[in-house]
Amino acid sequence: MVYSTNPKTQQGFLNSIMSLPAKNELEGLQQLDPQAISAVYDRYFPDVYRFVRYRLNDEHLAEDIASDAFVRLLEAVRSGRGPQTNIKAWLLATASHIVVDHQRKAYRRPENELPESAPDAAPGPVTQQEQRERERSLKKALAALTEEQQSVIAMRFNLGYSLEETAALLKKNVNSVKQLQFRALAALKRALGEIL
Amino acid sequence: MTSQKLYDALEICLQALDHGADMESCLALFPPLADDLRPLLTTALQARTDGVLEVPAGAARRGKARVLQAAAEMREQAASKPARPALRRWQNGWPGTRIFRLVITTVAMLAFLLTGGTGLVGAASSSLPGDHLYPVKRSWEDVRLFLVFNPNERMQLEQEFEQERFQEIEELYTAKRVAKVNFQGQLQTRSNGDWVVGGLDVSVNGNATPQAGIVSGVTVQVIGETDNGVIKAEQIILIITPTVIPENSPTISPSSTLAPTIQPTAAPTEMENTPQPTKNTELPALTNDSLNKSWALSSDPAQTRRPAAARTSENGGDTQDGE
Numbered sequence: 001m002v003y004s005t006n007p008k009t010q011q012g013f014l015n016s017i018m019s020l021p022a023k024n025e026l027e028g029l030q031q032l033d034p035q036a037i038s039a040v041y042d043r044y045f046p047d048v049y050r051f052v053r054y055r056l057n058d059e060h061l062a063e064d065i066a067s068d069a070f071v072r073l074l075e076a077v078r079s080g081r082g083p084q085t086n087i088k089a090w091l092l093a094t095a096s097h098i099v100v101d102h103q104r105k106a107y108r109r110p111e112n113e114l115p116e117s118a119p120d121a122a123p124g125p126v127t128q129q130e131q132r133e134r135e136r137s138l139k140k141a142l143a144a145l146t147e148e149q150q151s152v153i154a155m156r157f158n159l160g161y162s163l164e165e166t167a168a169l170l171k172k173n174v175n176s177v178k179q180l181q182f183r184a185l186a187a188l189k190r191a192l193g194e195i196l
Numbered sequence: 197m198t199s200q201k202l203y204d205a206l207e208i209c210l211q212a213l214d215h216g217a218d219m220e221s222c223l224a225l226f227p228p229l230a231d232d233l234r235p236l237l238t239t240a241l242q243a244r245t246d247g248v249l250e251v252p253a254g255a256a257r258r259g260k261a262r263v264l265q266a267a268a269e270m271r272e273q274a275a276s277k278p279a280r281p282a283l284r285r286w287q288n289g290w291p292g293t294r295i296f297r298l299v300i301t302t303v304a305m306l307a308f309l310l311t312g313g314t315g316l317v318g319a320a321s322s323s324l325p326g327d328h329l330y331p332v333k334r335s336w337e338d339v340r341l342f343l344v345f346n347p348n349e350r351m352q353l354e355q356e357f358e359q360e361r362f363q364e365i366e367e368l369y370t371a372k373r374v375a376k377v378n379f380q381g382q383l384q385t386r387s388n389g390d391w392v393v394g395g396l397d398v399s400v401n402g403n404a405t406p407q408a409g410i411v412s413g414v415t416v417q418v419i420g421e422t423d424n425g426v427i428k429a430e431q432i433i434l435i436i437t438p439t440v441i442p443e444n445s446p447t448i449s450p451s452s453t454l455a456p457t458i459q460p461t462a463a464p465t466e467m468e469n470t471p472q473p474t475k476n477t478e479l480p481a482l483t484n485d486s487l488n489k490s491w492a493l494s495s496d497p498a499q500t501r502r503p504a505a506a507r508t509s510e511n512g513g514d515t516q517d518g519e
Binding site for chain 2: 158179
């Protein structure tokens with residue numbers, strides 16, 4: 001992973017990874033071409049799913065939210081309200097909004113909160129219980145953060161995005177992301193301290 | 197800036213941890229900030245190790261099926277309602293389309309409001325007192341008067357609206373409707389409770405409170421209610437300050453208007469010979485006042501309901517109204 005605060009590098013990164021393929025992908029989405037839709041889905045679904053799953057303790061709900069973000073993408077592109085260039089940023093932002101909506105509903109209705117019988121993704125038999133508890137604590141603490149703080153934590157420490165990638169996806173400059181990251185970690189630490 | 201140094205130090209430490217360095221080595225790079233950085237780096241490591249990295253194959257497959265299903269439904273929907281190519285280009289094609297669309301939308305909204313507004317006024321134009329749209333009609337008249345700055349045009353418009361009030365009362369009589377009315381006109385005769393204002397019979401009973409100084413020939417405002425061909429007055433107001441008429445108006449010249457107006461009064465001999473004068477052409481008033489005579493003799497209601505013209509004659513003839 002390469003970290004750079006050079007604005008030119010950041011702009012070059014944006015130009016190289018986002019503009020050209022996105023234009024062809026958007027044309028295919030607009031025409032509802034199944035092959036184009038499949039290609040877009042295959043390309044972005046893993047990140048969208050992990051981004052959502054990292055913040056929610058419910059595998060099925062994460063699956064629904066991730067696919068819902070793609071359905072919304074199709075609707076938005078068809079109606080002319082979709083992304084102009086950066087499909088991934090649009091998908092992650094939409095998924096983030098849906099997650100926050102869900103968290104708010106869960107906060108209002110605590111009985112629907114994180115299920116106790118959530119499937120365990122970590123295989124180790126000895127640490128299985130500890131791992132599950134840590135995950136539950138982390139997700140609960142994340143839910144106490146702002147949407148932007150949740151996003152920066154998920155992008156930096158789960159998806160492994162660089163500072164520049166995160167800045168581009170959040171539509172912020174690098175220094176703002178550094179500051180946001182600092183505050184997000186501090187808030188997460190406080191939230192974890194309250195839970196544990 | 198201390199905060200910025202802290203943000204940068206955190207980022208450098210995270211970068212070092214990514215490359216396999218241990219936490220203490222990172223913190224050794226920033227001894228004054230170590231206490232601040234340590235809990236954050238611990239939290240970052242916890243957030244990283246607890247992350248979910250695997251994507252279940254079933255989840256990706258089910259999600260894709262759902263998205264493709266949604267796309268198929270959208271295609272069906274689009275096929276049942278084919279989008280016009282021009283519309284599609286309009287929505288997505290040209291650069292700057294959004295601004296152009298905004299302008300067009302604004303123009304369309306203005307057109308709608310204007311046509312909707314005039315449509316409402318048009319519908320209100322035939323309304324009568326007591327109708328729901330009648331206030332719209334009167335408000336529109338006020339607006340028109342407000343927008344006229346030329347005194348001549350304004351006076352003509354006021355006369356036009358006064359005529360409209362009389363027309364409304366005639367229609368109320370025809371429809372045998374009872375409604376509140378408010379109009380201005382020349383007081384032609386006054387006999388106990390039976391008055392004639394602008395050719396309309398007005399019943400002034402005890403409840404009405406006519407102002408002092410109201411005599412035949414003055415212009416009054418009548419507020420009352422139509423009732424079977426008569427207006428039951430509730431209030432009668434003397435109009436003290438009539439509209440000023442510019443001197444260059446042909447109707448203001450006493451010499452030009454007075455002569456032809458008085459000419460018909462040569463007929464008084466004819467009228468005086470009439471054995472039984474009708475109520476609306478009471479001759480005593482005519483013989484006593486040449487002005488009232490000219491008004492009463494006129495068979496054209498449009499002439500009899502022109503107080504401004506009457507005032508013109510008064511200006512040239514006498515000072516009965518105190519002008």
